[in-house]
Amino acid sequence: MLAMNYRGPKRVRIDEKPMPEIRHPEDAIVRVTRSCICGSDLHLYNGNVPDTRVGTTFGHEFIGEIVEVGSEVTKVKIGDMVLVPFNISCGKCHFCRQGLFGNCHESNPEATAVGAIYGYSHTAGGYNGGQAEYVRVPYANVGPTVIPEGMDPDDAVLLTDVVPTGYQAAEMGGIQKGDTVVVFGAGPIGIMAAKCSWLFGAGRVIIIDQYDYRLEFAKNYSQCEAYNFKTDMDDPVLFIKKITDWMGADVVIDAVGAEAAGDAMQTITGRKLLLQAGSATALHWAINSVKKGGIVSIVGVYGPTDNLVPIGNVLNKGLTIRANQASVKRLLPRLIEHVLNGVIEPKKLITHRIPLEEIADGYRIFSAKLDNCIKPVLIPPSAR
Amino acid sequence: MENTPEKFAHIKGWGIDADPKNDPTYPMKNRLNLEQTGYSWDRPTLQAETVEVLHSNERPNLTAVFGTALPPSGLSGMIRRWAFNYSENEYRHWLPLIIADRVNVVEGVLDDFMHGKIPNIFSEKGYPAEWKHSRGTLIAKMAGVAIVSTAAILLLSGKGKKKKRKTWLKPIE
Ligand SMILES: NC(=O)c1ccc[n+]([C@@H]2O[C@H](COP(=O)([O-])OP(=O)(O)OC[C@H]3O[C@@H](n4cnc5c(N)ncnc54)[C@H](O)[C@@H]3O)[C@@H](O)[C@H]2O)c1
């Protein structure tokens, strides 16, 4: 089968690889019909996630058809079209049972601080991902969800990560009616977080990025204010103070993570020298631009070591920090409803449909933000 | 100003998920306090360990299910095994893993050669797309690479050194 093949920092290609096999009675094999490239893949692509082995197939956002099931699989059957949450979760451990499906304790032996994620290095379990024609899906009784009748596959594939993550970013903000919410990052995640902030009753939503085309999109799609931190301001924190009556925002969402731009010191130490677990520029700005007693919600991903952030200000301002990998399975019932009712229209984020075979170009386009790219979807030959 | 649904009528779904009970773990965690009973759940069927799988020393065992992609091998594998002697709390765990990743890249190139394949780095890096959508950036990048490599070659060859020294010293002479 064709599968993406990581060869080293910023080097990927498509290769013939052996078909995945059932390794556990709760496994299924899925024939992928759509997969995406995500901002999280960029941390891998840039070589910044420890234990990313050469030869790995990335891809944690995918949908497809069940083509084989293990002996203990009862909840899905061959022929079902499913969307597969990006977290691999057992459904039985204490964390899964409490709804923390992104923090399962029975799927990632390599690290206790991270749950298991498809195609996300050995630090996240050593699984191959869905940027391929076929993929092994463990715990098939728990993760895969049959795509509801009438749902567009492009909407379905964004329910595997982007929609739940954007939604959880807003949810973790504990937004109360009338709150001012600032979102750093106008990628798919930030755009969705801004959109979902309204669902929780935000009174004002402001998004900040460095790309005008993304800000323009966010302004329309998320119906929010949008500013460019490179051209509209010198100091983002001061700017936010000024436009919030010198108070700061009630809630600030970090939807940027480790690849943040905007501060040379953070970029050099975090992204070039890897002395920190990525560049923490957006998180730094978030902590400093939120109101006293406010809430910082982090969905932007950082590595497992340390980051330079003004933790003293977290203390002195009495901030609440809430963060996690999205718990996709917990949120799916509500979000499927929102999509079917047209409250959220995920597929509008898709700007590029790229044949799986052209994956190297896809990564370059998404990573360098070429051709006004927001969200690229990869289509394997069998689904075209 | 009142935050009434009328005010936000233009935003579909405004306020429909508002929840005053939203406390630091609610609703992310359905607090059952199960953890208080320790590592005590009914474990899923255990996957057979058919390949070498490294596990964090912050847990006693492998998880019930795990990935079997790319077991550790070669020099990078030796470094990875060593790294797993240390907990996730230690740089001695993470830094060697990053070094192993870089070693693994060289192993990958050698492996390609051994299979009679010369990696097409230009296409692996997606430069064709950059050529199409941002030609200027790619040309600047390539020019940078060319300048740096020419300078390196000149500096490494005695000839280059002499030439440079001459021009630099000239004004002082
Ligand atoms: N927690 C989760 O479950 C989860 C799931 C998916 C993605 N993520 C993370 O969310 C983040 C965003 O993902 P994405 O797919 O939207 O990526 P993306 O690369 O498309 O978007 C990131 C955006 O942030 C902008 N940016 C860079 N520096 C900034 C700064 N200092 N301030 C404001 N904006 C800045 C970039 O210009 C870019 O538009 C990534 O870190 C990704 O790993 C987390």
Ligand SMILES: [Zn+2]
């Ligand atoms: Zn993702």
Ligand SMILES: [Zn+2]
């Ligand atoms: Zn679990």
